Amino acid sequence: MKTVKAELIKETVKKMCIEANCNLPEDIYRCIRHGLSIEESSEGKKILSDLIENANYAKEQNMPICQDTGMAVFFVSVGQEVYIDGNLTEAINGGVRDGYEEGYLRKSVVIDPLRRVNTKDNTPAVIHYDIVPGDKIEITFAPKGFGSENMGGLKMLKPSDGEKGVMDFVVKTVEEAGPNPCPPIVVGVGIGGTMEKAALLAKKALTREADSKSEDEYYAAMEEELLHRINSLGIGPQGLGGRVTALGVNIETFPSHIAGLAVCVNIGCHVTRHLTKTL
Amino acid sequence: MINISSPFTLDDAKKLHAGDNVSISGDIYTGRDAAHKKMTELLSEGKKLPFDVKDQIIYYVGPCPCPPDKIIGSCGPTTSCRMDAYSPILLKEGLRGMIGKGYRSEEVINAMKEYGGVYFCATGGLGALISRSVVKKELVAFPELGTEAIFKLTVKDFPAVVAIDSWGNNLYNIGITKYRR
Numbered sequence: 001m002k003t004v005k006a007e008l009i010k011e012t013v014k015k016m017c018i019e020a021n022c023n024l025p026e027d028i029y030r031c032i033r034h035g036l037s038i039e040e041s042s043e044g045k046k047i048l049s050d051l052i053e054n055a056n057y058a059k060e061q062n063m064p065i066c067q068d069t070g071m072a073v074f075f076v077s078v079g080q081e082v083y084i085d086g087n088l089t090e091a092i093n094g095g096v097r098d099g100y101e102e103g104y105l106r107k108s109v110v111i112d113p114l115r116r117v118n119t120k121d122n123t124p125a126v127i128h129y130d131i132v133p134g135d136k137i138e139i140t141f142a143p144k145g146f147g148s149e150n151m152g153g154l155k156m157l158k159p160s161d162g163e164k165g166v167m168d169f170v171v172k173t174v175e176e177a178g179p180n181p182c183p184p185i186v187v188g189v190g191i192g193g194t195m196e197k198a199a200l201l202a203k204k205a206l207t208r209e210a211d212s213k214s215e216d217e218y219y220a221a222m223e224e225e226l227l228h229r230i231n232s233l234g235i236g237p238q239g240l241g242g243r244v245t246a247l248g249v250n251i252e253t254f255p256s257h258i259a260g261l262a263v264c265v266n267i268g269c270h271v272t273r274h275l276t277k278t279l
Numbered sequence: 280m281i282n283i284s285s286p287f288t289l290d291d292a293k294k295l296h297a298g299d300n301v302s303i304s305g306d307i308y309t310g311r312d313a314a315h316k317k318m319t320e321l322l323s324e325g326k327k328l329p330f331d332v333k334d335q336i337i338y339y340v341g342p343c344p345c346p347p348d349k350i351i352g353s354c355g356p357t358t359s360c361r362m363d364a365y366s367p368i369l370l371k372e373g374l375r376g377m378i379g380k381g382y383r384s385e386e387v388i389n390a391m392k393e394y395g396g397v398y399f400c401a402t403g404g405l406g407a408l409i410s411r412s413v414v415k416k417e418l419v420a421f422p423e424l425g426t427e428a429i430f431k432l433t434v435k436d437f438p439a440v441v442a443i444d445s446w447g448n449n450l451y452n453i454g455i456t457k458y459r460r
Binding site for chain 2: 050051236243
């Protein structure tokens with residue numbers, strides 16, 4: 001049994017909040033640079049090069065890349081052989097509280113969805129726990145802005161809708177989102193499971209590198225086909241017209257029920273932040 | 280590149296066309312969801328707005344907290360459609376410009392055509408760079424709203440594009456149609 005102190009988790013989360021919001025992940029940098037090489041619109045090219053300049057400046061100044069520093073979303077895998085000395089959820093929320101304060105990050109959370117009073121410390125975080133074999137804790141932090149979060153969608157398709165139904169729904173969701181989610185976007189797709197499982201998979205898909213491929217060749221081909229269809233929509237950087245609407249499409253799947261075909265699309269903006277640390 | 284000095288008049292607005300790159304200098308006001316709700320509530324109660332919106336520009340933004348060595352934190356535009364329910368009322372009051380990102384509703388575009396308003400888009404997710412265009416920040420109203428309070432920003436060479444002009448020409452439609460395959 002390995003012991004991990006809650007205080008260490010809190011300190012780690014605090015640093016992750018600041019680092020993730022001020023440093024554009026390398027995969028997104030790569031994808032934007034690649035986008036710049038294929039974009040046909042001159043306005044689109046200018047926007048893409050501005051994004052790189054913005055990320056460089058944010059890093060140099062240690063300031064947030066985007067003012068929407070998001071709702072704090074975590075995926076936490078806890079090894080069965082780890083003993084946590086203290087309260088894990090409180091430690092994560094404590095790290096968010098400290099990180100958002102010390103890093104001059106925006107506090108964007110309201111305590112109630114309808115009565116809307118700001119909690120002023122960006123807590124509570126949305127935390128997804130998983131129990132896994134081993135003696136490590138893996139924490140993935142993926143702060144999510146709501147310009148993009150608001151444009152996702154979920155549909156309970158019929159099994160007979162099949163591959164075409166899934167792809168049409170993904171493309172339709174991106175098309176309707178247009179300029180709103182800050183393209184070029186990353187498209188997270190969850191297929192299968194139950195309704196809430198599909199939604200969770202779609203979010204988790206956004207924590208994969210944007211230019212990664214599914215390990216399943218069938219879905220890797222579908223990712224490629226979807227990227228091609230999405231980048232033929234003409235939406236382009238910021239929706240002002242162009243070739244580079246999406247930087248990548250990531251599909252995650254789970255077994256389903258004989259009667260069901262759930263599909264969920266979670267759209268990430270061009271500042272799709274994700275950072276993983278292991279304790 | 281067209282230079283705009285804010286506030287600006289109906290005549291100035293009529294010179295702008297969808298697709299024009301502009302550089303805005305002068306005073307603009309911040310305002311997003313909560314501030315818009317409060318402003319339109321004041322108007323419906325027959326009360327005065329915290330500032331006269333005539334010929335002014337509202338920038339849809341909720342900035343990051345300001346570090347001690349800066350004038351403002353990251354401050355890129357937020358999605359404009361959440362303000363659609365309120366914008367026609369403010370355009371009727373004389374609001375001349377709006378800066379945000381993304382689509383606007385037919386109601387907003389009709390009000391822009393009727394009263395001579397212009398919708399500019401700034402690049403979403405460019406918050407760090409845009410902060411360099413702000414030379415002064417002053418609280419105007421609703422401090423209890425935190426990041427959603429109304430601030431007067433003095434800006435210099437704030438970069439934007441005319442997304443929808445006062446005739447209703449819409450760059451989003453024009454641009455996307457051009458590149459659609």
